[in-house]
Amino acid sequence: MSSFSFSFFIDITSIHWFLMPVFGQKPPVYVMLCALRIPLSERYIMSKITEKDVSYVAALAQLQLDDAARTRLVKEMGDILSYMDTLNALDTEGVEPMMHALEMTNVFREDEVGTPLSHEEALKNAPLDDGAYFLVPKILDGGGKS
Amino acid sequence: MTKELHWKSAREIRDAVQSGAVSATQIAQEHLTRIDAVDGRVDAFTQLWRDKALEMAAAVDAKAARGETLGALAGVPVGLKELFCTRHGKTSCASKMLENFESPYDATVVKKLEEADAVFLGKVNMDEFAMGSSTENSAIKTTKNPWNLKCVPGGSSGGSAAAVTAGECALSLGSDTGGSIRQPACLCGCVGIKPTYGRVSRYGLVAFASSLDQVGPLTRTVEDAALTLDVICGKDVMDATSAVLPKTDFMGALTGDISGLRVGLPREYFTDALNPEMREKVECAIDVYRANGAEIVDVSLPCSDYAIAVYYIICTAEASANLARFDGVRYGFRHPDAKTVKDMYALSKSDAFGPEVQRRIMLGTYVLSSGYYDAYYLKAQKVRALIKKDFDAAFEKCDVIASPTSPTASFEFGSKSDNPLEMYLSDIYTISVNLATLPGISVPCGLTDAGLPAGLQLIGRPFEEDTLLRAAHFYEQNRGFDMGRPPVA
Numbered sequence: 211m212s213s214f215s216f217s218f219f220i221d222i223t224s225i226h227w228f229l230m231p232v233f234g235q236k237p238p239v240y241v242m243l244c245a246l247r248i249p250l251s252e253r254y255i256m257s258k259i260t261e262k263d264v265s266y267v268a269a270l271a272q273l274q275l276d277d278a279a280r281t282r283l284v285k286e287m288g289d290i291l292s293y294m295d296t297l298n299a300l301d302t303e304g305v306e307p308m309m310h311a312l313e314m315t316n317v318f319r320e321d322e323v324g325t326p327l328s329h330e331e332a333l334k335n336a337p338l339d340d341g342a343y344f345l346v347p348k349i350l351d352g353g354g355k356s
Numbered sequence: 357m358t359k360e361l362h363w364k365s366a367r368e369i370r371d372a373v374q375s376g377a378v379s380a381t382q383i384a385q386e387h388l389t390r391i392d393a394v395d396g397r398v399d400a401f402t403q404l405w406r407d408k409a410l411e412m413a414a415a416v417d418a419k420a421a422r423g424e425t426l427g428a429l430a431g432v433p434v435g436l437k438e439l440f441c442t443r444h445g446k447t448s449c450a451s452k453m454l455e456n457f458e459s460p461y462d463a464t465v466v467k468k469l470e471e472a473d474a475v476f477l478g479k480v481n482m483d484e485f486a487m488g489s490s491t492e493n494s495a496i497k498t499t500k501n502p503w504n505l506k507c508v509p510g511g512s513s514g515g516s517a518a519a520v521t522a523g524e525c526a527l528s529l530g531s532d533t534g535g536s537i538r539q540p541a542c543l544c545g546c547v548g549i550k551p552t553y554g555r556v557s558r559y560g561l562v563a564f565a566s567s568l569d570q571v572g573p574l575t576r577t578v579e580d581a582a583l584t585l586d587v588i589c590g591k592d593v594m595d596a597t598s599a600v601l602p603k604t605d606f607m608g609a610l611t612g613d614i615s616g617l618r619v620g621l622p623r624e625y626f627t628d629a630l631n632p633e634m635r636e637k638v639e640c641a642i643d644v645y646r647a648n649g650a651e652i653v654d655v656s657l658p659c660s661d662y663a664i665a666v667y668y669i670i671c672t673a674e675a676s677a678n679l680a681r682f683d684g685v686r687y688g689f690r691h692p693d694a695k696t697v698k699d700m701y702a703l704s705k706s707d708a709f710g711p712e713v714q715r716r717i718m719l720g721t722y723v724l725s726s727g728y729y730d731a732y733y734l735k736a737q738k739v740r741a742l743i744k745k746d747f748d749a750a751f752e753k754c755d756v757i758a759s760p761t762s763p764t765a766s767f768e769f770g771s772k773s774d775n776p777l778e779m780y781l782s783d784i785y786t787i788s789v790n791l792a793t794l795p796g797i798s799v800p801c802g803l804t805d806a807g808l809p810a811g812l813q814l815i816g817r818p819f820e821e822d823t824l825l826r827a828a829h830f831y832e833q834n835r836g837f838d839m840g841r842p843p844v845a
Contacts, residue, residue, distance in 0.1 A: 289777050291719075296665050297666065311553045348696070
């Protein structure tokens with residue numbers, strides 16, 4: 211409760227007066243957000259996406275972000291995604307999406323045996339291999355013995 | 357005026373080598389000496405293949421000595437963008453991820469150049485994985501603009517444009533996903549053509565955005581662009597998206613005759629957003645067509661304002677899918693601290709991809725993620741269809757469309773690198789061409805007061821590179837001035 215009163219205090223003393231010349235009176239959204247007790251940081255920095263979103267997407271993309279990168283991406287992705295929202299101004303009702311760059315039907319060829327890469331060539335760039343296979347760290351926990 | 361060998365065009369070099377007036381070895385040596393003299397300042401080359409170049413040149417000379425017919429690019433010295441797979445040397449994509457990658461095969465375009473008796477001098481710099489408009493995103497080095505070493509060469513094929521402009525090679529092969537050949541060609545003052553999607557095989561080109569990527573040449577003359585395109589284009593069984601088309605004769609298309617040509621000016625491209633100096637240069641270029649009997653017509657591309665948003669949804673979506681392959685298993689960087697498979701993926705990618713690549717993977721993953729796919733990716737594909745439709749309608753009224761290549765001339769290092777969105781906006785005139793799969797060319801059209809090149813972009817109908825090259829060649833031959841040589845020369 212104390213943190214709420216603190217943020218409320220900041221609201222009326224700084225942000226609200228700051229916004230007064232713009233809105234002339236309390237903006238309705240501001241009143242609503244105050245009523246919902248949404249923390250100050252999220253009330254006024256209405257980014258397209260939050261740190262939580264960025265962390266979720268990073269997990270999907272298998273990227274590990276440090277705090278600085280996460281903060282930077284919240285802003286940058288927010289800006290870029292807001293820019294992308296300009297597309298909403300365009301009515302695309304009934305438009306067929308362009309799924310392919312070229313109009314093509316199936317491409318057929320004879321099923322002939324070719325020359326694949328040799329084992330040696332295919333493994334040449336592998337970070338770790340045993341001459342026959344690519345080696346990776348253990349995937350499944352096989353009953354505690356390693 | 358006698359020209360030093362390193363200022364000769366690819367066609368002049370080819371003719372001289374074919375006629376025996378000069379040997380391929382002499383040409384290669386001259387260019388290696390030239391690179392030694394200027395590349396310390398320009399920093400275009402990431403790998404110099406001294407021995408390989410002399411070996412290839414010797415092979416061409418031996419072929420000539422045996423009385424065999426030499427290829428269409430006999431002895432022509434070439435710099436290859438870091439993302440073309442070559443059995444020789446590394447294919448790093450200017451990324452820590454692939455810094456030690458040695459391709460087990462050659463890209464189809466690389467093979468075709470070699471079969472045409474070209475000589476490879478090495479590889480040239482680029483933005484990491486071709487993502488960028490200034491080559492500042494390279495993990496290897498900072499390439500400078502030969503016209504002003506404080507300014508960027510453009511990107512992503514910045515090394516290609518800088519090397520060609522500085523006389524380090526007559527020809528460089530680049531790739532263009534949203535302007536990556538044309539914009540650096542414009543900023544450095546050389547010629548760059550992005551062919552129609554499907555014209556040139558993408559096999560062995562490290563993929564960025566597969567529905568937009570195309571391979572093309574950067575050269576000092578339009579004729580050299582035509583010559584190279586004749587060599588590298590054609591159906592390839594290794595690329596299902598390469599189109600089956602009749603044999604081309606782009607060199608033969610350069611007739612100098614533009615009678616009946618209709619040049620379209622999209623009214624959406626000539627707005628206040630365009631830098632006044634660039635506008636003046638491009639309007640002067642259009643006057644050359646007007647004065648020589650071409651018909652100048654007003655056309656409209658109503659969806660132009662949406663192109664950048666569409667592009668950065670589609671290209672990041674495709675990039676996030678394409679770059680998922682860099683998992684540290686079969687090739688590329690694997691983080692030494694990874695103890696589990698999950699860590700191997702996360703640590704390797706996070707450590708080896710630069711900030712712009714990670715930003716695009718993140719954006720692409722976001723727009724494809726559950727709940728956002730329809731709002732972003734599907735919407736973008738629909739608007740892409742509308743953009744293509746705009747061009748179809750415009751091409752009923754004209755044969756080529758003229759525009760600036762870039763809204764501004766080159767800019768200083770660091771001036772846009774902190775603001776990705778501003779950097780993205782510098783692709784405004786080139787991006788639609790990739791979205792609509794059309795061919796586009798940038799031809800130098802003068803210098804600004806600050807001494808930086810401006811570029812005229814011409815856009816053609818799908819697979820009508822002949823009309824495009826004829827129009828570009830006509831302008832180049834009749835513009836009434838020579839671009840001269842950059843101060844670094």
